[in-house]
Amino acid sequence: MSKLNQFNNSIPEPNEYIKSLKSYSAPLENRRNLLRLDFNENTIGPSQKVYNAIKNIKINEISIYPEYNLLKNKVCLEYHKNRNFDINEIGIFNGADAAINAICKAFGEKNKVFLTTNPTFGYYFPCAEMNGMIIKSCSYNGNNFTFPLEKFYEKIRLYNPKLIFICNPNNPTGTVISAEKIIEIANKNKKSLIVIDELYEKFYGDSLLPIIDFKKTKNIVIIHSLSKTAGLAGLRVGFAFSNEQIMKQINKVTGPYDVNNFAVTAANAALDDQEYIDNYVSKVKEARNWIKGKFESLNIRKNFNGGNYFLIWPNQTPQVLEKGMKENGILIRNMQNKKDIDKSVRVSIGVIEQMKIFWKIYNKLDQP
Ligand SMILES: Cc1ncc(COP(=O)(O)O)c(C=O)c1O
Numbered sequence: 001m002s003k004l005n006q007f008n009n010s011i012p013e014p015n016e017y018i019k020s021l022k023s024y025s026a027p028l029e030n031r032r033n034l035l036r037l038d039f040n041e042n043t044i045g046p047s048q049k050v051y052n053a054i055k056n057i058k059i060n061e062i063s064i065y066p067e068y069n070l071l072k073n074k075v076c077l078e079y080h081k082n083r084n085f086d087i088n089e090i091g092i093f094n095g096a097d098a099a100i101n102a103i104c105k106a107f108g109e110k111n112k113v114f115l116t117t118n119p120t121f122g123y124y125f126p127c128a129e130m131n132g133m134i135i136k137s138c139s140y141n142g143n144n145f146t147f148p149l150e151k152f153y154e155k156i157r158l159y160n161p162k163l164i165f166i167c168n169p170n171n172p173t174g175t176v177i178s179a180e181k182i183i184e185i186a187n188k189n190k191k192s193l194i195v196i197d198e199l200y201e202k203f204y205g206d207s208l209l210p211i212i213d214f215k216k217t218k219n220i221v222i223i224h225s226l227s228k229t230a231g232l233a234g235l236r237v238g239f240a241f242s243n244e245q246i247m248k249q250i251n252k253v254t255g256p257y258d259v260n261n262f263a264v265t266a267a268n269a270a271l272d273d274q275e276y277i278d279n280y281v282s283k284v285k286e287a288r289n290w291i292k293g294k295f296e297s298l299n300i301r302k303n304f305n306g307g308n309y310f311l312i313w314p315n316q317t318p319q320v321l322e323k324g325m326k327e328n329g330i331l332i333r334n335m336q337n338k339k340d341i342d343k344s345v346r347v348s349i350g351v352i353e354q355m356k357i358f359w360k361i362y363n364k365l366d367q368p
């Protein structure tokens with residue numbers, strides 16, 4: 001065989017925004033066999049009906065490209081029973097992450113402002129930056145992290161943002177903003193696209209989706225996912241809902257088959273078993289009340305709000321607590337050095353039995 005003339009040259013230059021981009025890094029490896037209270041996933045897995053649907057998948061489904069209309073129709077009919085969507089107002093994505101990425105690609109613009117709150121979900125930032133956007137954020141108000149509406153409007157006036165992202169309830173503070181206020185922001189800023197990330201809305205129970213009319217309100221996109229409630233985080237299914245014309249633009253930047261047949265099959269089965277999702281959500285809410293009650297007796301800073309997670313500022317440093325919890329089989333998320341929530345840890349809420357395990361170990365490890 002002839003020898004290839006390979007020499008160690010330099011790599012070609014990446015796109016100018018990618019060069020300086022900090023990639024979204026999260027400690028995602030080696031999490032199996034532990035109690036995972038670090039990424040707000042469903043902690044008990046999907047319904048048996050989802051599992052059966054995947055096990056019974058036909059061999060054909062592996063060799064054929066996926067189709068999406070059955071799932072879209074199901075979303076129209078079953079996901080939001082009191083509300084009819086046009087099928088063109090729905091997009092299916094490879095997790096909510098892919099929806100966020102696609103929205104930024106389709107509507108983000110070089111040197112235009114991306115406005116969000118602080119702290120919030122970290123993946124928004126690389127998605128905005130990779131499209132050359134200038135990021136501005138607005139800190140939540142006070143110790144309880146209430147929504148900073150006045151400051152937010154001030155920033156809107158100052159920066160005229162192209163994209164406004166609001167996580168509602170917000171990860172990691174659980175802060176909520178009402179549907180009326182969101183519509184008001186959208187009406188006052190018709191040139192901005194307002195993205196409402198409602199990944200955790202079921203744990204609070206106040207979604208904009210059932211009441212918004214995308215034919216009238218044309219500059220809002222709502223994001224949902226089956227990761228946190230239905231237990232499909234590993235299969236990656238997210239939805240975006242918006243005006244038909246907005247969805248048309250977003251669909252231009254996604255591949256035609258980005259969501260695979262296993263995910264589609266699981267999503268169809270999950271939506272057929274809404275009872276399972278509702279049941280899981282009510283168990284988490286029950287567990288949230290229980291663990292909140294336990295923390296009330298402790299003299300440390302804590303923050304319980306709308307989501308399936310809470311923040312605490314432990315007696316130990318976050319690293320020490322995180323390490324100790326992990327040694328005892330429990331993962332939590334260290335928020336050290338994050339602006340406005342420095343020295344805290346975020347703990348996801350599972351079912352009550354899991355929170356009892358968490359509480360027992362936490363109590364042992366975090367003595368003043
Ligand atoms: C606020 C928020 N949006 C989006 C995502 C991504 O969700 P998915 O698993 O559907 O990509 C997460 C995951 O943690 C999240 O917390």
